[in-house]
Amino acid sequence: MTTTHITNPSTGLAGIRERLWAALAARDEEEAAAAVFDACDTGTPLEDVLLDVIGPVQARVGREWAAGRLSVAQEHAVTAIQDRVIAALAHRTAPRPAVGRAVRRRDGAPVHRVTIACVDGEWHALPARLLAEVLRGRGFDVDYLGAQVPTPHLIAHLHQTGTDVVALSSSLPVRLPSAHAAITAVQAVGLPVLVGGAAFGPDGRYARLLGADGWAPDARAAATLLAGGLRRPEEPLPAPHHDLPHLPHLLDQEYTLVARTRVQLTHDVLTGLEDRVPAMSAYTERQRERTAEDIAHIVDFLAASLYTDDAELFTGFLTWTAGILQARGVPTGALLAALDLLADAQRDFPRARAHLAAGRRALTRVPRQPDPGTHA
Structure with a gap:
């Protein structure tokens, strides 16, 4: 049984967020609920609790996952607690008169x-x-x-x-x-x-x-x-x-063809990476699966950028991914190699090649860590 306490209003929203975060980090659902209930009971408006406490804490969950400090399962567990806390708040708080x-x-x-x-x-x-x-x-x-x-x-x-x-x-x-x-x-x-x-x-x-x-x-x-x-x-x-x-760019069918060949593209790039990244020879089956997942995400974002005809959508994802992979110990060079392999497969697709080239340029501006032979 967790002992709860009433939040001092002077603590402010930052204090409530820290209390909620500590409860979620400990997977203590009772304390997580108490943190937000106490905030409401001491005068914090429900909307502020939802958007200035629960929302920012969930964003922090995402950052912790991206930094490799939370596993996917842990992130799911924390998110599930947050969802149940929101449901409890909804049942606990009377709705305002209909406007x-x-x-x-x-x-x-x-x-x-x-x-x-x-x-x-x-x-x-x-x-x-x-x-x-x-x-x-x-x-x-x-x-x-x-x-x-x-x-x-x-x-x-x-x-x-x-x-x-x-x-x-x-x-x-x-x-x-x-x-x-x-x-x-x-x-x-x-x-x-x-x-x-x-x-x-x-x-x-x-x-x-x-x-x-x-x-x-x-x-x-x-x-x-x-x-x-x-x-x-x-x-x-x-x-x-x-x-x-x-959306005249969709008439060239590049989005459709990339989206439809997602599985084959992922397989071909994974196979090509085995020749270009020597460290992959030591990958476990789970590491190979994670690499295949990463490649599939790259293909998905390439397709989305073709759908919108906006290379920035693709480059933004790639630079974010580079940070995630570096946290796992994967050098940026592996990501560049994957883009080169994709570009080879898109030789007849000028827009796709342009987006891949933009992605490559963006990655070369990301600070690169030395390759210690580590992997995902």
Whole structure:
């Protein structure tokens, strides 16, 4: 049994975050719940607890994983505790009186209900969960569908409910094609779409590219946008997915061909790396699996960058990956070799080769550690 204590308001949000982090690091769910309950009981608004305590602590979980200080299993365990704590908070806190009746959609209709879902293939559900609780706290009626919602199931749900606005969440840019399909399908049934999450870029550039009706950088901004009415900006947004003039680069089929050959590309690059990186001869089976996973992620992000025609999406992922691999003891040279092998396989794809070349240039600017012969 964990002994709980009441948080001193003077401790501030930083103190609450540290208490929650310590509880999560110890996998102490009771203490994690006590940390946030005590914060609410001593006057911290629920929305602040959700967005200024739980949200930043989850971001810290991600950084600890990236630095190699948390395993995937540990990260999942901590995230599960956070999700249960949010659920407990939701049941413990009475919702505010409905304000959604006064909110107007861009067509003038009132917003009574918001459906929130992660796009198909997106398993990072905590940001969407936080948005759901923030909106409930502000008096909106919320349908929260959770992680990884296939678009046909989302549309079937919308036909069966009285939803007024759909909010889609995605953390990984590799889900942007799925997000595009979902945005288009929802708009086809006459509903506006608000999107958010890291996948859409820090400035919402991919939200605009894919034709969303609105984008918000965080849950507070999303709630404010919905309260003010979700209207189209003065500058027209791109056309839906089935109309390609606004995405003419997709006509070259490079995205489609890279996405369809993902498995073969991963296999071929892995085989090629065995010749170019001598240290791989000593890899265990688990290390080979992790290397194959890393290559598959590179192919996925290359495909996403081709879909958006934005090489920065690819280079940003590569520089982030270089840091992750260095934390595992994998030299940047191995990543460069993988890009060269991919470029060889894309000799007939000029856009893919240009994105790979941009990625190579970005990696050469990453500080390189000496190769001690270590591996993933």
